[in-house]
Amino acid sequence: MSHVTLRRGQNVLLDDVSWHVEEGQRWIVMGPNGAGKSTLINIAATRAHPTKGNVAILGEVLGAVDVFDLRPSIGLSSTLLAQQVPGGETLKNLVVTAAYGVTGRWREAYEPEDLQRAEQLLARWGIAGYADRKFRTLSEGERKRALIARAMMTDPELLILDEPAAGLDLAGRETLVRSLTQLASDPFAPTPILVTHHVEEIPPNFTHAMLLREGQVIAAGPLETALTEETLSEAFRLPLNVSRNAEGRFSAFART
Template identity: 50%
Template sequence: MFRHDGRVSDYDQDLLVDFRGVSFIRGGRTLVGPVDWQVELDERWVIIGPNGAGKTTLIRMASAEEFPSSGEAIIMGEKIGRTDMRDLRAMIGVSSSAIGNRIPVTEKVGDLVISAGYAILGRWREEYDTFDEERSEELLRQVGAWHVKDRTWGTLSEGERKRVLIARALMTNPELMILDEPGAGMDLGGREDLVAYLGELALDPDAPAIVMITHHVEEIPEGFTHAMILDEGKVIAQGLIDDVLNSDNLSRAFHQPIRVDRVAGRFFARRNTSEVEG
């Protein structure tokens, strides 16, 4: 197997994420793990669980932002701790509120998207070629944010910001795309528009592998193939989405009786009041 720098790798290049007994410990407390988890090139994963389950910590390790405390973490065929993390981050597109919070309110949307290819937040004195300009504009069109390209970050609604961050994450043509609660803070209409777009992206064979965090099964688009349920840093279940997202597993994770239904390809969950009353 060859690495992105042309040298031979001992690891499976079809596995974008390969976690073997990975744990993350802070202050003597295990926040995640141990976890065995593999993400392949054509997979679309959703990670779900209650607050404090360890979801964000897990994907920070998967996006080469954090080192595991123990276990073996291989990303893009590179073992964490033996390679330059900056090289790995360049191959991973991330959309998260943490990135959004770092963007100046005066930053122009078009500049924010195009500058992703240069690993900076916004335009300074760089000159971009025609290909970069055209790609950033096309991505804004694809996510339904073309109309805000000349506006500043501070004038955008929450839904518009989410779309722009996704366009920015796709700008580098990543092999892996990580979405941290893309529907958080959006109204119903905005959420449904975003879910529809992410469903189209998930079904696109040329799209990168996707890992998405959410608290709500209603936010899972059609086309997602795999799921992991976390609670208190432990894996409740993982695998094919139809096998994992069921009432029993979600009830265990959220510590109350949950009923899961699937309608027209979408998941819906609510408290099972009949069981509570019984």
């Protein structure tokens, strides 16, 4: 993204944002509510266009490419997508329908390879035993893992995860962080962009971070320089103590 601005009426949702993501990097996007995180990833996922500025995704320029040709190369897991899943959809159908970019299996015909890949992804994310369960009957953690499996169905080059740990209890969060750590360590995995509110949810081997506030970039770059006490305190407008343990996990709390 180069000098990207997005307006909705009189509201500026993103303000002169520039961002460069390279293959092999693992990105965190953080910021308080209303910072512009969802707007940013909607553009990255080709679900929105900027009012001003240039966006190039996977070698294609947004506005000069058919986004429906580009979207299969971009895996997306979000709360909005979860809300669009039909109530009676099974887990296997939830994952395999990503091959057609739809939610809700109807009369599409799938190759045996598609069905096999869906089963493999469910197994990879630890929910193979729930393949025939309805999505709405699962726990929140199981739903989040199912949505990530769906996002990977088309073997994307870019994987965007919008707050995948939101609503999870401690065990669910740690299970998800462990899975994302394994994903990020795979050199053949898609380039992940993880949106979160909490430093405790950052997997240890993510490499880069962007901090937003009120649609503007506070910091962006390698994790060691972009995610510090100073930048986090500025982004959240709260004096914070930030630490990182030997395993690479972050924690933060307000200064007394």
